[in-house]
Amino acid sequence: MRAHQHAAGARKRLSPADSSSLKGWVAAGVLAGMLLTAIGAGLAWAALFLTVSVGVHHGESGLASGLINTSQQLCSAIEVAVISSVSAAYTSSLIRGGTSPSDALVKGFDRGYLIATIIMLASAAVALVGLRFTDGRRAPAPVTTEPDEIPVTGLEPALGD
Numbered sequence: 001m002r003a004h005q006h007a008a009g010a011r012k013r014l015s016p017a018d019s020s021s022l023k024g025w026v027a028a029g030v031l032a033g034m035l036l037t038a039i040g041a042g043l044a045w046a047a048l049f050l051t052v053s054v055g056v057h058h059g060e061s062g063l064a065s066g067l068i069n070t071s072q073q074l075c076s077a078i079e080v081a082v083i084s085s086v087s088a089a090y091t092s093s094l095i096r097g098g099t100s101p102s103d104a105l106v107k108g109f110d111r112g113y114l115i116a117t118i119i120m121l122a123s124a125a126v127a128l129v130g131l132r133f134t135d136g137r138r139a140p141a142p143v144t145t146e147p148d149e150i151p152v153t154g155l156e157p158a159l160g161d
Helices: 002-013 018-055 058-096 101-132
Strands: none
Touching: 018 058, 058 101
């Protein structure tokens, strides 16, 4: 019965008459953040891939690219899992403590965003400190150790002699 009352209240709060205020909230609260994220990610990924590839031997550029792509995907998946787990656990604990589900959900998202902000700031600090000492302008030229002549064996035709 209680879940039904919450659903009825949600339908009442989000009636078509109120859709204009909801659209305004989405445009102001969500769209702005998504645009900033898109711009920041575009600039950050280009700089990251350039920084990773500086000083990499030509023959190992594919390996470097694969490692950075794999690291990015794996770390993103772990971060989403951690943030959503923290948010869900905090929301559940607030609901068990008597907070209304809608307030608990908002506070759970706030906690998740706080964790994401801390991770982002820590990552930025590591990048700034690390780039200060290893940026491309001071990186040594890659050392090539290719031999002058590569012996090829095992290509003689099998004549049966």
